[in-house]
Amino acid sequence: xxxxxxxxxxxxxxxxxxxxxxxxxxxxxxxxxxxxxxxxxxxxxxxxxxxxxxxxxxxxxxxxxxxxxxxxxxxxxxxxxxxxxxxxxxxxxxxxxxxxxxxxxxxxxxxxxxxxxxxxxxxxxxxxxxxxxxxxxxxxxxxxxxxxxxxxxxxxxxxxxxxxxxxxxxxxxxxxxxxxxxxxxxxxxxxxxxxxxxxxxxxxxxxxxxxxxxxxxxxxxxxxxxxxxxxxxxxxxxxxxxxxxxx
Amino acid sequence: xxxxxxxxxxxxxxxxxxxxxxxxxxxxxxxxxxxxxxxxxxxxxxxxxxxxxxxxxxxxxxxxxxxxxxxxxxxxxxxxxxxxxxxxxxxxxxxxxxxxxxxxxxxxxxxxxxxxxxxxxxxxxxxxxxxxxxxxxxxxxxxxxxxxxxxxxxxxxxxxxxxxxxxxxxxxxxxxxxxxxxxxxxxxxxxxxxxxxxxxxxxxxxxxxxxxxxxxxxxxxxxx
Numbered sequence: 001x002x003x004x005x006x007x008x009x010x011x012x013x014x015x016x017x018x019x020x021x022x023x024x025x026x027x028x029x030x031x032x033x034x035x036x037x038x039x040x041x042x043x044x045x046x047x048x049x050x051x052x053x054x055x056x057x058x059x060x061x062x063x064x065x066x067x068x069x070x071x072x073x074x075x076x077x078x079x080x081x082x083x084x085x086x087x088x089x090x091x092x093x094x095x096x097x098x099x100x101x102x103x104x105x106x107x108x109x110x111x112x113x114x115x116x117x118x119x120x121x122x123x124x125x126x127x128x129x130x131x132x133x134x135x136x137x138x139x140x141x142x143x144x145x146x147x148x149x150x151x152x153x154x155x156x157x158x159x160x161x162x163x164x165x166x167x168x169x170x171x172x173x174x175x176x177x178x179x180x181x182x183x184x185x186x187x188x189x190x191x192x193x194x195x196x197x198x199x200x201x202x203x204x205x206x207x208x209x210x211x212x213x214x215x216x217x218x219x220x221x222x223x224x225x226x227x228x229x230x231x232x233x234x235x236x237x238x239x240x241x242x243x244x245x246x247x
Numbered sequence: 248x249x250x251x252x253x254x255x256x257x258x259x260x261x262x263x264x265x266x267x268x269x270x271x272x273x274x275x276x277x278x279x280x281x282x283x284x285x286x287x288x289x290x291x292x293x294x295x296x297x298x299x300x301x302x303x304x305x306x307x308x309x310x311x312x313x314x315x316x317x318x319x320x321x322x323x324x325x326x327x328x329x330x331x332x333x334x335x336x337x338x339x340x341x342x343x344x345x346x347x348x349x350x351x352x353x354x355x356x357x358x359x360x361x362x363x364x365x366x367x368x369x370x371x372x373x374x375x376x377x378x379x380x381x382x383x384x385x386x387x388x389x390x391x392x393x394x395x396x397x398x399x400x401x402x403x404x405x406x407x408x409x410x411x412x413x414x415x416x417x418x419x420x421x422x423x424x425x426x427x428x429x430x431x432x433x434x435x436x437x438x439x440x441x442x443x444x445x446x447x448x449x450x451x452x453x454x455x456x457x458x459x460x461x462x463x464x465x466x467x468x469x470x471x
Contacts, residue, residue, distance in 0.1 A: 013454070150370040151264040152452070185258040190365025197257030205252045221253055230258055232454065 002035050003206050005214040006238035009222035011181055013232040019044070022109075023179050023236040024053040026061045032072035034079070035116040036064050037238045038086070041129055041179040043108035043156055044233075052107030055097055056090040056157055060113055063089030072117075079115040079122035080167050086113045087124055087163055094158055108156040112177050114142065116240065121175065122167040127154045130183060132194045134174035134241075139199045142166050142175075144192045145183075154180070174203045174241040181233035182222075206241045264367040266307045266453045267324060267357055268445075269350045273377035274313040278337040282378060282412065282436060289438030290332040296446035297327040303446075304328040306369075306453040310353055314346030315339030316383065324357050340383030344392035346375070347423070351395060354405060369452055371405045374445060375423075376438075380416035393423055400425045410441060410469075432470040440468035 010021035022042035030036055040056045042049025063086050072078060090111055098104045110127025123131055123142040131142040143166040155161050176199065178186055186198045202221075206214050221227060222235045270293075272286060290311070298304045304327045311322035316339030322330070350373050361368050373396075381389045399405050409420050409430040420430040433441055448463045 151367050152369055184261045187261075188259050188365075189261045189367060195257070195259035198259065201252065201255035201257070204255070208252065217253060221256060224253070226258070 001243040002029060002033070002240050003214065003243055004029065004035060004037070004238075004240040005206055005218055006037075006039075006236070007215055007218035007222055008234065008236040009219060009227075011231060011233040011235065012228050014044075014234055020050055021234045022050040022053055023181070023234040024050075024057040025177075025236050025238045026057045027238050027240070028061055028065060030064060030068045030072055030115075032068070032074040033118050034068070034072050034074050035175070035240045036061060037114045037116075037131075037175065037177045037240060039112045039129060039177040039179055039236050039238050041110040041127065041181075041234065041236070043110075047106040048103075049106075049108055051097075052094060052109035052158065055093045055107065056109050056111045059093030060086035060090040060111060064113075064115070074117035074119055076117070076120035076122060076167050076169060079117050079120065080165070082115055083113050083122045083124035083165065083167075084163075087111065087126070087157075091157055104158045108158045110154060110179070111157050114175055114177050116172045116175050119171065120167065120169040121172055123165065125164045126157045126161045128180040128183065129178060130187060130192070131177045132175065132199060133168075133170060133172045134199070134203060135170045135172055139174070139194045139196065139203075141187070141192050141194060142168075172242070174239070176202070176237060176239040178238075179234065179236040181231045181235035182237060185227065185230050186237075202237070202239060203241050206239055207243065262364070262366050263305045264369065265326075265361060266303075266369040266449060267354060267371040268307060268309050268449055269354060269371070269373045270309060270311045271346050271350045271373055271375040272311065272313050272335065273341060273343070273346075273375075273379065274315045274335055274337045274339070275341040275379060275382070276315070276338050277341075277378055277414070280337075283335055283337040285436040285438040286376065287332070287334055289442035290335075292439045293442035293446050294327060294330050294332045296443050297449060298330075300446075300450045300453075303450040303453040307449045308357070310357075311335075312346060312350045312353060314342045314349075317342055318345035318349040320349060320353060323353070341377070341379050341381055342384045343375075343377065343381040344384045344389035347373075347392040347396050350375075351392075351399065351405075370403065372408065372449070372452075373405055374408045374410070376410050376433075376441075377420070378412040378414050380419040396423060397425075412436070413470075431466060433468055434470050437468040441466075444468060
């Protein structure tokens, strides 16, 4: 039995500038006990980055839902194919929503997709932000970030991108995706390992809280002064934990 | 009980990302007197302005390289809160090629240090100030430095700004810069205004978010 929750909060720099939160997220429980987590960060420099993030998330989740409408075997190779198709669908949606390169750039957004099945997981990402997985060995990153990209520059779904992918046969009992506003709070940036003091309690929060109020708690966390003092940017966190089946 | 769950959540204590900036300054003999005095006042103003911004003072790292007859690292990279503005002296030729090479080497070393320590960084800036054009160096030395610089600009490894006083050779300077960022002409000896602008620009960069095109403040010190 999976518990899933997510929240986005606008960062202080967006509040100051009067721009809305440009992150978007989504999650679904697909057939075959497969969890789908999606997060996107619309570019602050793009005029319609928020719309780009929302379109990308909708199209990516729509693609995965349609693909699994007749069931999903949960094999890692299937999850990998679903990730690929999610990105294809997202880019197609952005292409369809614009009428030339100029307006495509206006929809610039990052995108991350993580699928967790009973026999493994698959991840895909364009741009910054990251994901972690938890199994009985601990919590670890599913994919290190792109190298050689400067702090205030990243790669977007709207440009010529290279999809960063990863997959594994680990059986996950928890997973999370986060956008770059949370990177420096949730990860040790020197070696890109998850900060245990962050993910341990976050997973526990979801384990101990009913789904709807868990989302409210995540929202309270992201909007809290403790977080807002540490990051200026929009923050999104989507997490899932596997509950105890015996309970 | 719900509040306990939230307050249990701790955050990683990561080093601030760094915003490296090399000030590459012409100290040839023609800079003697009022010009070098104005540059020194400008450096002090840069330190004052940047240090007053708490985020920028931790993130902006400044180094000073001068070129006259040869080039020297007057100040290796320090964060602005540690930066003591030097008192530069002028004299000698204009070995701009050596200056550019020294600045690029210093940046490459610094980036290696960031990498070893897992510190992320913004795109580095080299900010060159001159009142002339390359002089006293072999043509191939200048040319090889210029080609290396242009390659780094093409590869997005650095952003290069060239500022000339009214006596500078702008036609020559333009061959060192990216088409999108032509050399700028300083009005009179407004070095204090120039460095205050540089400080504001670096403050904007140090606080910028991912994907943000940093809008630089208007350059009130530059001739249009």
